[in-house]
Amino acid sequence: MSSSSSLYRRLHGLFAQNHKVTVKLNTDKPKTTSLTSTKPTSKLPDEQELQTIIDNFKKSSESPKFRNRIINYRTAIRRLKNNSSAIQDIFEHQKQYPEISNELFVSRLILLYGTAKMHEHARKLFDEMPTLKCKRTVFSFNVLLEACIRAEKYDIIRELFRELPEELSIEPDVVSYNTLIKALCKAGSLDSAVSVIDEMENQGIKPDKVTFSTLLNTYHESKKFSEAEDFWVLMQKKNVAADMGIYSVRLRGLVANNQVNEAIELFEEMGKKEIIPNAFSYNLMIKMYVDDRNWEEAKRWYVKMVENGRYPDSATFVMLIHFACDKDNLDFALELCKKSIDSNVTVHNATMQRVVNILAEHSKLEEAKELVNLAKSYKRFRYKLLLPWLHMRFMW
DNA sequence: ATAGGGTTAG
Numbered sequence: 001m002s003s004s005s006s007l008y009r010r011l012h013g014l015f016a017q018n019h020k021v022t023v024k025l026n027t028d029k030p031k032t033t034s035l036t037s038t039k040p041t042s043k044l045p046d047e048q049e050l051q052t053i054i055d056n057f058k059k060s061s062e063s064p065k066f067r068n069r070i071i072n073y074r075t076a077i078r079r080l081k082n083n084s085s086a087i088q089d090i091f092e093h094q095k096q097y098p099e100i101s102n103e104l105f106v107s108r109l110i111l112l113y114g115t116a117k118m119h120e121h122a123r124k125l126f127d128e129m130p131t132l133k134c135k136r137t138v139f140s141f142n143v144l145l146e147a148c149i150r151a152e153k154y155d156i157i158r159e160l161f162r163e164l165p166e167e168l169s170i171e172p173d174v175v176s177y178n179t180l181i182k183a184l185c186k187a188g189s190l191d192s193a194v195s196v197i198d199e200m201e202n203q204g205i206k207p208d209k210v211t212f213s214t215l216l217n218t219y220h221e222s223k224k225f226s227e228a229e230d231f232w233v234l235m236q237k238k239n240v241a242a243d244m245g246i247y248s249v250r251l252r253g254l255v256a257n258n259q260v261n262e263a264i265e266l267f268e269e270m271g272k273k274e275i276i277p278n279a280f281s282y283n284l285m286i287k288m289y290v291d292d293r294n295w296e297e298a299k300r301w302y303v304k305m306v307e308n309g310r311y312p313d314s315a316t317f318v319m320l321i322h323f324a325c326d327k328d329n330l331d332f333a334l335e336l337c338k339k340s341i342d343s344n345v346t347v348h349n350a351t352m353q354r355v356v357n358i359l360a361e362h363s364k365l366e367e368a369k370e371l372v373n374l375a376k377s378y379k380r381f382r383y384k385l386l387l388p389w390l391h392m393r394f395m396w
Numbered sequence: 397a398t399a400g401g402g403t404t405a406g
Contacts, residue, residue, distance in 0.1 A: 176398090
């Protein structure tokens, strides 16, 4: 790096510091107005606030419209943080409404108990369903399994599987088995998860793309790439209808293991099978070359993406803009920034700022200014870009 | 309706 750029950096540092002070002087509340985004500290509600949330929720629950919107329950859970007795309080309150005999409604509550890490309450509500005049099918059984996963109680799921279907005469379906597999994967028992395939086939249930997707992904996560290979072959043998998603999982695995040729091959295979690669597929290919510092190929895949009518998204722009900056390819960096604004795609503020800075560093002041102004016209996000050159001129 | 798959910078 040249000495002029290090001078620039020092000036910029000074500038940034001064700027913060100015912000503080101009406002009465300096706590959250810093340019570097500081999240407001989320504190636990005190007793008074807690009671208000509970009372308001119960009041709102009187409206059937309110009860029909799951988002209201999710919001309440979030606001109540980990206060399980408060959550139990508002959920118990729901039992007086007719929806409590609706399997979907109760299932949502069971799932939310899981989200709140209250697996015992989830189980209790499941057990109460007959008393609540609510039918209980494999659907709510699956939901109970999922609630345990959300509560990270993986070991219970095996037991539930052994105990409940027989007791309640529920036939586990493909979703039940896929959920069991997910639980075993999360618990780190990949081998037993795989053996569930045999188990389900013995019960006459065909593993599907979700089954294979979950397992393939776990192979990749535990870096067992050659086993992932065998597993992919097994999937072909089982004639599982592949889709975009499972190809994405496979492609991600190949990229993670730096199997460049195999990744290209798979990409082409997708086209032949009429699984049209989407932006995510292209991003994977671009990322592979960006990580490899191969500018030519990264750019080639970007061009290919645009030519094939896939819209570059935030990930595409951020990856390539930084790479272009690394390579001092200012024209391309600027072009990408303009295109992102033009196509209504938001990138990180720091990414856009880096291009402004690097343009200024290379005395391309007009272009830097142009970009800052262009960013001002962007409606979906308010970029906060600084024009360092103004300040440098002032210092000189 | 419940189960999976998703990135990008510092």
